Amino acid sequence: MDKKATNKLNKEYENKDFFGESDESTSYTFVPVEAFHEVEEAGDRNSLEVNLLIHAENSHVMSALKRDYGGKIDLIYLDPPFDIGSDISIDLSFGEHSSKSAPKSNLFRAIAYGDHWKEGSESYLEMLQTRLLLCKELLSERGSLYLHCDYRSTAYMRLILEEIFGKKNYINECIWHYKTGGMPEKLGYGRKHDTIHFVVKDPNKAIWHPQKEKSYLGHKYGFKNIEIEKDERGHYTWTNLRDVWIIPALRGNQPEKVDYPTQKPEALLERIILASSDKDSIVADFFCGSGTTGVVAERLGRRWIMCDQGDLAIHTCRKRLLELHSEVKNKNATARHFLILEAQEDETSGNLSKLYTDYKESYIEKVFEVIGASREETGLFQGRLKGNPCYLVDLEKNATKELVLKLEQSLSEMGEETGWCISFNFDEKLTQEFTRNQAIRLIQVPKEFFQQGRKSAPVFYEIPLCKFEVLHQLDDSYDVHIIDYVPAATINGNNRNDNLKQNPSDFIDMWAIDFDYIPGKHFHYDWCDFRSRGKRSLELSSSAHWKYSQAGIFTIAAKIVDVSGVETVSLQQIKING
Numbered sequence: 001m002d003k004k005a006t007n008k009l010n011k012e013y014e015n016k017d018f019f020g021e022s023d024e025s026t027s028y029t030f031v032p033v034e035a036f037h038e039v040e041e042a043g044d045r046n047s048l049e050v051n052l053l054i055h056a057e058n059s060h061v062m063s064a065l066k067r068d069y070g071g072k073i074d075l076i077y078l079d080p081p082f083d084i085g086s087d088i089s090i091d092l093s094f095g096e097h098s099s100k101s102a103p104k105s106n107l108f109r110a111i112a113y114g115d116h117w118k119e120g121s122e123s124y125l126e127m128l129q130t131r132l133l134l135c136k137e138l139l140s141e142r143g144s145l146y147l148h149c150d151y152r153s154t155a156y157m158r159l160i161l162e163e164i165f166g167k168k169n170y171i172n173e174c175i176w177h178y179k180t181g182g183m184p185e186k187l188g189y190g191r192k193h194d195t196i197h198f199v200v201k202d203p204n205k206a207i208w209h210p211q212k213e214k215s216y217l218g219h220k221y222g223f224k225n226i227e228i229e230k231d232e233r234g235h236y237t238w239t240n241l242r243d244v245w246i247i248p249a250l251r252g253n254q255p256e257k258v259d260y261p262t263q264k265p266e267a268l269l270e271r272i273i274l275a276s277s278d279k280d281s282i283v284a285d286f287f288c289g290s291g292t293t294g295v296v297a298e299r300l301g302r303r304w305i306m307c308d309q310g311d312l313a314i315h316t317c318r319k320r321l322l323e324l325h326s327e328v329k330n331k332n333a334t335a336r337h338f339l340i341l342e343a344q345e346d347e348t349s350g351n352l353s354k355l356y357t358d359y360k361e362s363y364i365e366k367v368f369e370v371i372g373a374s375r376e377e378t379g380l381f382q383g384r385l386k387g388n389p390c391y392l393v394d395l396e397k398n399a400t401k402e403l404v405l406k407l408e409q410s411l412s413e414m415g416e417e418t419g420w421c422i423s424f425n426f427d428e429k430l431t432q433e434f435t436r437n438q439a440i441r442l443i444q445v446p447k448e449f450f451q452q453g454r455k456s457a458p459v460f461y462e463i464p465l466c467k468f469e470v471l472h473q474l475d476d477s478y479d480v481h482i483i484d485y486v487p488a489a490t491i492n493g494n495n496r497n498d499n500l501k502q503n504p505s506d507f508i509d510m511w512a513i514d515f516d517y518i519p520g521k522h523f524h525y526d527w528c529d530f531r532s533r534g535k536r537s538l539e540l541s542s543s544a545h546w547k548y549s550q551a552g553i554f555t556i557a558a559k560i561v562d563v564s565g566v567e568t569v570s571l572q573q574i575k576i577n578g
């Protein structure tokens with residue numbers, strides 16, 4: 001796709017008031033932060049035709065979606081946390097090793113998401129009830145909702161669903177039977193199933209395409225007019241799919257397996273999507289995790305909307321979708337365009353000031369407690385972290401270059417060499433001009449800090465640094481080479497730091513270039529490379545051979561995403577002569 005078409009597409013998206021705002025109960029507007037335009041021509045499309053991956057808290061997303069998508073979604077699949085009472089973690093690998101084959105020294109433990117409800121199961125059920133009410137508003141008259149849960153909450157879920165959708169609209173309690181998982185040590189039977197509740201908005205209008213399965217007979221006689229077939233297991237007839245589904249749970253060596261815990265098999269989503277949606281349907285998943293729903297919906301030609309609040313989840317979805325897009329491209333077909341969206345206003349701090357006023361007042365205490373800093377007012381600083389003075393920026397404010405200069409001044413007056421500036425928001429100018437030798441080091445307050453349901457403290461990272469050079473090739477094309485990368489060191493939490501001194505670029509899981517980035521606007525993928533389970537190597541020089549079609553000054557942006565999903569963007573201007 002040429003740059004002119006890309007720019008046109010960008011203009012369309014920039015001018016679009018995406019969704020949100022008009023409804024009074026909605027506080028957030030979601031705008032594109034990443035576009036993957038190279039997969040399809042721009043055309044005359046409106047926002048409803050683009051697939052959306054939304055990185056945000058799902059109740060905010062669903063409230064905002066009501067304006068444009070209310071009554072328009074034909075199928076919603078929800079696979080929320082199960083109220084397990086702990087955090088869900090995963091061993092991530094770096095470098096050329098996949099998590100499957102990596103030696104222990106190349107693995108570190110990361111938390112994918114929290115599933116711990118401080119106020120107990122009641123607060124968990126309330127959380128789901130709110131979201132199910134929102135789902136009902138989004139569903140079309142022909143719509144269906146599938147809610148995935150296990151023995152812990154299935155009985156409550158059924159009651160909540162019947163309350164919200166009506167008893168007559170409760171259709172099935174589907175059992176997904178698998179063989180993995182352990183056996184109880186003392187009392188009880190092995191737990192080998194999950195429950196998937198199936199409800200519809202209106203049984204007379206619901207989309208329904210009965211799926212078939214083989215029914216083995218144990219003999220070769222059947223009913224008149226029913227054809228009996230045979231395979232290696234024996235004689236069978238085709239029958240309408242029943243409500244017990246025997247589908248193997250994913251194991252580490254299966255090709256579809258990605259590095260995300262609780263990933264569901266594509267076969268499970270395939271039967272749900274085929275049964276309860278049409279070709280032109282929109283399929284949504286508001287707890288999307290690794291993105292199974294979107295990947296299957298895309299393969300089956302449905303439009304999709306997915307949402308997750310976790311960095312690792314969104315990063316996993318992005319890679320999975322990009323892989324799918326190149327798979328589709330190799331078959332000379334096209335995949336639908338997709339965008340990554342985030343809240344325009346900061347939903348976390350907005351949410352915090354609206355809902356957690358008490359919490360906000362104790363913001364500094366909470367942050368200091370999590371990172372192990374002590375209170376000690378000296379100069380401009382409020383405390384000490386790892387022996388050095390530290391300063392926490394107010395939640396509503398940005399850490400700026402001016403602030404860091406003031407902190408450096410205060411530091412030298414105190415006769416100290418190193419200090420910390422901790423902030424939720426950073427000015428782009430500050431992070432772009434930041435170097436590794438500065439006296440003040442920057443720490444990011446992670447979004448997870450404000451999320452419900454976490455047992456252990458979220459990991460705080462130092463801001464990662466990246467430097468690149470622009471390669472001007474003989475054929476007048478341009479490429480990018482990463483010359484320096486300092487991965488985000490953790491301040492608390494996992495054992496990632498032990499490995500940082502090895503090859504830092506091993507921590508790069510994906511990187512991408514936008515050759516014509518417009519600061520403050522979304523990043524579009526002109527070129528990218530990433531590691532997957534099957535492909536572990538990663539080039540530090542791009543092979544984009546990018547050609548500018550006109551003279552001018554352009555900003556090249558390189559985005560690096562590390563193995564934990566932590567992102568950094570580095571910018572450089574170039575002048576193209578006519």
Ligand SMILES: C[S@@+](CC[C@H](N)C(=O)[O-])C[C@H]1O[C@@H](n2cnc3c(N)ncnc32)[C@H](O)[C@@H]1O
Nearest residue numbers: 057058079113263264287289290292308309310
């Ligand atoms: C069980 S996992 C989903 C797994 C997914 N079905 C798959 O196949 O990979 C649940 C997901 O819900 C996300 N989540 C939990 N609470 C959320 C919320 N309030 N808003 C958005 N995402 C949430 C978690 O980050 C997690 O990725």
